[in-house]
Amino acid sequence: MLLRQVVSATRWNQVETLIKVVKEDVGRRLVMAQPRELAVGNIVRRVLRLIREVYNSEVATFDDNSAEDDDKDSNTDDDEKEDEEIKSKSSQKIRTFSFYGGSGTGTNTHSSMINLLGDGSPMGAKRASPLIISELQEMINELENTYVNIIDQAMEHIHSNEIIMTVGKSRTVEMFLKTAAKKRKFSVLVAETFPTYLGHEMALSLSEAGIDTTVISDSAIFAVMSRVNKVIMGTHAVLANGGLISVSGAQMVATAAKHHSKPVVVCTGLYKLSPLYPYDEDSFNDLVAPDPVFSFNEGDLIDKVTLLNPYYDYVSPELVSLFITNTGGHPPSYLYRLINENYDPDDTDI
Known part of the structure; x- marks a missing residue:
């Protein structure tokens, strides 16, 4: 506007x-x-x-x-x-x-x-x-209409009696799952996403919509991944190589899914696709206050250690199976084409 x-x-x-x-x-x-x-x-x-x-x-x-x-x-x-x-x-x-x-x-x-x-x-x-x-x-x-176009594809990717895992709280994924739940019966496992505990908010919202939802601790992700049919997650941004800047904990979920050969599906609007390449992954991250991880009240110990609390995780493109955008589903290898269609090379550096 x-x-x-x-x-x-x-x-x-x-x-x-x-x-x-x-x-x-x-x-x-x-x-x-x-x-x-x-x-x-x-x-x-x-x-x-x-x-x-x-x-x-x-x-x-x-x-x-x-x-x-x-x-x-x-x-x-x-x-x-x-x-x-x-x-x-x-x-x-x-x-x-x-x-x-x-x-x-x-x-x-x-x-x-x-x-x-x-x-x-x-x-x-x-x-x-x-x-x-x-x-x-x-x-x-x-x-x-970005979210409308994404959730319209929910029935194509979620089937009855599946077990879906997600991490954190994403409005796109939340609407995606709720739309599928209107006609399909499935279960959702939500990683709690310590220390923000966004998974608790996500689980509460899904359970209120009548979806069978279970909150699991982050340490249990690898243990239960073998029972999961697919992972569906949101993202903060998609980089030029197909990598994700997603909520902290997403890297662990995607790595566990790769080990167990489970597909990782990312729901995101096309406006989140960036032409920037992650030459330095940490440059796209935010470090927030470490107090939720280790309280400042532990003064004697916290003075002796350096504690970092990153808000985002970088998920490499080989861990992602499919991007569901408002223009349809695309594999990570197709993103270069979308970048050429939407951005001019002269505008990469603003």
Whole structure:
């Protein structure tokens, strides 16, 4: 909503001006305000890709119309001299607009067309701006229906008399399981997720919906995994290699599932897919207060040890079997295609 208002309020004749406002003036501020919330940067990148696609489509339309006009002129034998003068003036005009657009050479036809459409003429911006705003509204509608599109696939992945394991509390997974429970009878094992105990909240919500739910301690995950049919979990973010940034304890669950050859299914919206690669896994993590793990009242001992309490776990892509997104189910190896479709390489670093 904020980015749509920014696009609507920004007055621009050059597409580079609009991209700079969205990327540097607004997007960079949003990302720096909460660097660990990768979804914020993902939305900014999608908006930038959308702006480029809409503007380039206008360029292609303008290019096609120009080609048709050139064909018509070539069929007129009586005005050959006049055509040459027109083409000469047009090339000069292209070079002029390219100069003001920043290239200065006039050799880049694509850049010249962009300049003719909007960089040098406000008419191009007037044509592209309503289309960009319309596409932004469609993207907002897609985000609002993300959970609906995910839970609609619940019946395809959950069957009767199955035992499902999950970890922590995920609203997406919660809605996914509740939707399947309307027509299927199954059981759920929920890891308590010490020290946050988010599993207790998840178990309470599922039991209130009539689902047979059992809370287990984190130390019992490996022991009961052999009885589980599949693991379904949520995630905070999905990285470019297919790895997850998920709640602390997810790595242990996924590793146990891998050992017992149990599928790990991740329910997540496409907006959580990030083009960032985990060169340093710890850079995506948050360290919270260690008091829930080891009380500060134990002053004599806590002064002698270094205690870390990470809030997230990194789950490597080879431990994940399937991603269920609002556009369907995808294996981890397919994520590179989704990244290419949704993000521009120039926007990886905001």
